[in-house]
Amino acid sequence: MATFAKDEERIISHAKEAVVKYNKLRKAKGGIDTLYAFVMSDSGKIYDGACLETNLSHSNICAERHAIANMILQETYKAKVKIVVVADPVPKIQEHSTPPCGTCRHIIREFGKPDTTIILMQYIQQKTGWVFPKIEKHKIKELYPRPYVPVKWD
Ligand SMILES: [Zn+2]
Numbered sequence: 001m002a003t004f005a006k007d008e009e010r011i012i013s014h015a016k017e018a019v020v021k022y023n024k025l026r027k028a029k030g031g032i033d034t035l036y037a038f039v040m041s042d043s044g045k046i047y048d049g050a051c052l053e054t055n056l057s058h059s060n061i062c063a064e065r066h067a068i069a070n071m072i073l074q075e076t077y078k079a080k081v082k083i084v085v086v087a088d089p090v091p092k093i094q095e096h097s098t099p100p101c102g103t104c105r106h107i108i109r110e111f112g113k114p115d116t117t118i119i120l121m122q123y124i125q126q127k128t129g130w131v132f133p134k135i136e137k138h139k140i141k142e143l144y145p146r147p148y149v150p151v152k153w154d
Contacts, residue, residue: 002137008083008117011040012135015085018048019123020130033089033125035098037063039071040083047071064104068111081112084140085119087132097122097136105144114141 004012015038023033037049049067053060064084071079088098097120100108108116120136 002135004119004137007040007044008119008137011038011046011083011085012119012121014038014046015087015119015121016132019087019132022048022050023125023130033123033130035063035089036087037067037100038085038087039064039067039081041071041075042080042082043075044082045071045074047074062101062104064100065107068107072111077111079111081108081116083117083119084108084112085121087121087123090122090124092124093133094122097134099138099143105140106148108140109144109147112140114139116140118143 015036018038019036022036026032026034035051039047039049041047047067047070049063049065049070051060051063052066064086068081071081084100086098086100099120100118108118116139118138118140120138121132122134123130123132
């Protein structure tokens with residue numbers, strides 16, 4: 001089991017509360033659980049995101065990028081991603097939690113640092129509510145060790 005720093009503990013408890021809050025809202029409107037992401041910037045503020053599912057699959061937007069866009073809206077492009085939490089609904093405990101997709105790994109690396117923490121959290125809807133049985137921790141540099149950087153021309 002991973003150990004967590006204070007800010008990581010803080011965003012994990014934020015994520016657990018937010019997942020329950022948003023899922024209750026969705027359930028009340030006839031919706032289903034979805035993948036959420038939460039981003040803490042270097043300022044310590046936390047931004048929420050949810051997967052945007054459209055009827056054009058290439059127009060869908062991942063929760064990670066939604067949360068990062070919210071961060072940039074509030075703090076400009078000067079903000080850096082310190083921690084990302086990905087909270088994915090699963091039918092039962094999975095051996096591996098869902099990591100950010102390739103595009104999101106790139107965006108997290110671009111707007112983060114090599115040591116940006118990626119926390120992967122599985123959640124399960126039960127009759128009595130939502131539970132969080134498994135949490136993993138990674139660094140973006142492990143998930144995306146050699147990021148794409150465009151060549152700079154003078
Ligand atoms: Zn993605």
